[in-house]
Amino acid sequence: MPAKASRAAFGEAILELGAQDPRIVIVDADLRKSTMTSAFAKAYPGRAFNVGIAESNMIGIGAGLALAGKIPFVCSFACFVVGRFETIRVSVAYTRANVKIVGTHAGIAIGEDGYSQMGLEDIACLRALPNIPIIQPADEIETKQAVAYAVEHAGPLYLRLTRQNLEPVSPPAYRFQFGKAVVLRPGGDVAILASGGPLFNALKAAEKLEGEGVRAEVVNVSCIKPLDEERIVGSATRTGRVVTVEDHSIWGGLGGAVSELLAEVHPTPVKRLGIQGFGESGDPKGLYAKHGLDPEGIARGVMKFLNR
């Protein structure tokens, strides 16, 4: 299976699901070509609405459509859609409107466009809202299943997707389960909990670490909210050391969520790898290297954490 961006997998999945479920509608804010909803809009022009560059209105219209019985997907860049936090907070979360919020272009891996286009704090914002689950799939297979799940899920939900292609990481028979984290590689010395864009690099880092005599367990935490508490506490108990890896701010993202959980339930040393401060323009590979999210950076971070 070739590498594919999760936004592209989303576009394909929603096109297919749209044929089966007429309740599915899409609301865009002039980024169809980027959020990959053009095919849906072409196939179902009566169920796709482009409201122009007006994300708050897009979210509110989505809420209204949901209240009228539709299953709306409101789509934009992660930073733009979650940036309209107050509208999500009241029109979607508090109203309990069945809106599926899709944020693409997550993380610094969007590259050249620079910080203002990067979703780096979206997980932190939405983690604070009472009833919006956060799902960040790591490859094509998982994305397609997560989109199908989003349709079934009764209530709002946030899908965090990437611009860049993602190498396959899930086994061929993988079944996405809401609220479940999946061990992709066993290991007893340290647990690497990763999500989304840099997950593949975390697996590569584990290979490198093996060469250094460190057996790292790698866990795909695609469901960031709710967390798979049992699995994560289990990994922490087994290994005694936890490293989180994410293309998001280390403040309030996966690392924050895992730290909060372990501090209360099973205090364990945690190292958060991710973004600190603003992002910047550059080539995605170079950015991951600079921010320590390439395989070498992750391996280095783990070794330093383990004092090796």
Added chain:
Amino acid sequence: MPTADLARLQSIARDCRVQIIRMLTHAGSGHPGGSLSVIDILTTLFFARMRYDPKRPDWPDRDRLVLSKGHCVPALYSVMAKAGFFPEGRLITLRKLGSPLQGHPDRVMLPGIEAATGSLGQGLSMALGMALGLRLDGRPSRVYCVLGDGETQEGQVWEAAMAAPKLGQPDHPLDNLCVILDYNGIQLDDFVKKVLDLEPVLEKWKAFGWPLLEIDGHDFTQITKALDQAEATRGRPTFIVAHTVKGKSVSFMENDPEWHGKAPKPQEGIRAIREILSVAEGDWPAYRQAHAETAAIVEELEALEKK
């Protein structure tokens, strides 16, 4: 409008005004001014216009009201109680711990509320989405959205204003949507003109592509006619500018920014109720003797004062 219908609406609105004062006085906080300015509009919608079934608040073909100016929800609670969504006695639980009558509307706690509002500027977008969803399903329902005037200083209102006449075109135009602006001229801090003047209001909405109507928002005949006209309009949603008086029917609240967000004290509440009922001070004892329901409400407020 036939005289009997007019008298009925006037009577309901009067009762609702009394209930608004009653519940706000019990709550000790809340927004009387805007509740009193919008109540004639809500009375007309609930008792001379909208199709709904209080026993089936989720009836798919019901008409919907989105009270975008959510802080004036006491007015909505008063008409909902009158319409049978919940017992009138529950009104005095407004803003109290555990009550479904939240300070600003909660859709889940109180069936019949269509959307959580109160963070100003969001209701119109939700109303657009509802109107569109209902049109897509070919439902006969109409959607009403009531905006506050100060609220239209929010940018999201203008995103929605720009989209509404175009959304759903050409197959599903939102002519099932009617927006009413409660233009009472006062916001929290001061007169709207002093904070950030909205004028020219009519020209703005017209430029955004809305058919416009301008009425006295306390004249039931004018409100009804405008709603008729909106319903007859094809191809586009309608915008009604309703000129209203903040604090309407209570002399010391009318046109005073102080009464935007301040609850009356018990004696003020009692005086307000007397004024709403158009009873002279000298006639008040006799009126109370002759009207048991009013007497009970007033006694409750007197008891509050002793607490």
